[in-house]
Every structure is written in structure tokens, then in C-alpha cells.
Amino acid sequence: MSQRRTLIAGNWKMNGQKADGLALAKGVAEKLAGAKPNCDLLVCPPTTLVGLVAEAVKGSGLHVGGQDCHAKVSGAHTGDSSAAALADLGCTYVIVGHSERRTDHAESDAVVKAKAEAAIAAGLVAIVCIGETLAQRDAGQTIEVNRSQLVGSLPAGATAANTVIAYEPVWAIGTGRVATPAQAQEVHAAIRAELVKALGAEAAGAMRILYGGSMKPDNAKELLALPDVDGGLIGGASLKVADFWAIAESC
Numbered sequence: 001m002s003q004r005r006t007l008i009a010g011n012w013k014m015n016g017q018k019a020d021g022l023a024l025a026k027g028v029a030e031k032l033a034g035a036k037p038n039c040d041l042l043v044c045p046p047t048t049l050v051g052l053v054a055e056a057v058k059g060s061g062l063h064v065g066g067q068d069c070h071a072k073v074s075g076a077h078t079g080d081s082s083a084a085a086l087a088d089l090g091c092t093y094v095i096v097g098h099s100e101r102r103t104d105h106a107e108s109d110a111v112v113k114a115k116a117e118a119a120i121a122a123g124l125v126a127i128v129c130i131g132e133t134l135a136q137r138d139a140g141q142t143i144e145v146n147r148s149q150l151v152g153s154l155p156a157g158a159t160a161a162n163t164v165i166a167y168e169p170v171w172a173i174g175t176g177r178v179a180t181p182a183q184a185q186e187v188h189a190a191i192r193a194e195l196v197k198a199l200g201a202e203a204a205g206a207m208r209i210l211y212g213g214s215m216k217p218d219n220a221k222e223l224l225a226l227p228d229v230d231g232g233l234i235g236g237a238s239l240k241v242a243d244f245w246a247i248a249e250s251c
């Protein structure tokens with residue numbers, strides 16, 4: 001049996017306002033009150049809702065996370081949020097380096113690494129995202145692109161307790177085109193091998209590597225059963241209680 005506890009994480013992205021966001025979070029928390037799936041459950045609402053959601057699900061066992069944080073603790077960074085402020089609102093995780101942020105905000109590996117380090121310093125678990133584009137996959141660069149993003153984005157002091165890796169092939173995000181089990185396992189195994197080099201076998205063996213990209217109730221079981229897939233980072237399907245819960249029940 002894997003020593004790694006599966007993590008099912010919902011990335012709501014820029015979706016939800018007070019009423020529907022609260023209903024979604026409370027819906028998941030209520031499910032959790034009735035049954036304990038064989039995984040940790042996390043929702044990452046937009047920053048606007050993080051505080052409200054964290055208050056609403058307090059004590060339920062449902063974890064709450066941010067979708068991004070700044071590398072600095074405070075200062076003149078209009079529109080940004082610090083990891084410490086997210087922790088203060090009740091977050092225990094934060095996603096960094098999502099491909100949408102790498103693209104929309106030109107975030108480099110160095111920026112992602114600094115953000116992950118800030119997250120850890122604030123006591124949060126950093127979920128560090130990496131993944132290749134379709135053009136890179138078609139050019140046979142998948143393993144090298146992921147290796148290089150991982151090495152460049154991995155925070156100093158990373159441990160299995162403070163860092164989670166998320167492999168999200170860009171071509172699978174929001175497209176309905178999910179990676180095949182063979183494609184996912186190949187990259188996850190390569191990530192694990194790189195983690196062994198960077199952190200040693202023990203930490204690498206204990207670190208969770210999530211798959212993200214069109215994970216749905218009908219494909220989750222097969223992906224989550226792969227030896228190096230330790231959970232999911234779920235976009236679209238995390239916006240419906242029934243779908244998110246069905247994925248959690250596939251663990």
C-alpha cells in the first residue's frame with residue numbers, strides 16, 4: 001500500500017460568488033460529515049471567497065486553499081495576496097505556478113519557486129504545478145519540459161509534508177481531453193525519479209504527485225489507481241458537489 005495519502009483538490013479558478021461558492025463548499029463539507037472518503041479533500045476558491053468559505057467549513061475536515069500567493073510577506077504589490085494572509089484566513093494549502101498563471105501573468109519557474117518558498121514559510125502546503133503544452137508534447141519534449149519546470153520551481157526545503165507536485169498537461173486542462181493512464185504514469189514516474197535526485201528516495205517516495213486536466217467522475221478511478229498518481233487537481237468537475245464527491249469516492 002502506498003504510504004502517500006491521496007489528495008483530491010478542487011481548483012475553482014475564477015468561478016463563484018458568495019451564494020454559489022458557499023453552497024458548493026457547504027455541500028462538500030456536508031458530504032464529508034456523512035462519510036469519510038479514503039483521501040484528503042481540499043477546495044481552492046477564488047481569493048474573494050477564501051475567508052468566507054474557510055469560516056463556513058471550519059471543523060468539517062475539508063481543507064481550504066488559495067490559488068496563488070505573492071512571494072513577499074507584505075508591501076507595495078497592488079492586487080496580490082500574501083501566503084501569510086491566506087493562512088490567517090484559514091487556508092492550509094496554496095496552489096502556485098498553475099499554467100494559467102504562468103501564461104496570464106508570465107510567471108517563470110523562479111517566480112513560482114519563490115512563491116512556493118513563501119507559502120512554506122507561512123506554514124502552508126505548496127501545490128507546485130508543472131506541465132507541457134501540446135506543441136511541446138508533439139515535439140517529444142514532454143519529459144524534459146516537466147523535468148526542467150520541476151527543478152526550477154521546487155522550493156528550497158521541500159519535504160513531503162510541505163510540498164505537493166501537480167502534473168497538469170496544458171492540453172488536457174478544460175478540454176475534456178484527459179491524459180491516458182499510460183501518459184500520466186510515464187510523466188508521474190519521471191517526476192518521482194527527478195524528486196529522488198533532488199530530495200533523496202525517502203522524501204521523494206512520500207511526496208504526493210497529483211494529476212490535473214479533465215479529471216472527471218468517469219475517468220478518476222483509473223487515473224487514481226496508477227502507482228505514481230497520488231490524487232487529482234480538479235477544475236470543472238470541482239464546481240459540482242456530486243462530481244467532486246464522486247471523484248473523492250473513487251480513491
Ligand SMILES: O=C(CO)COP(=O)(O)O
Nearest residue numbers: 011173174213214235236
Ligand atoms: O487546471 C485544472 C486544475 O487546476 C484542471 O482543470 P479541468 O479539470 O477543468 O480540466
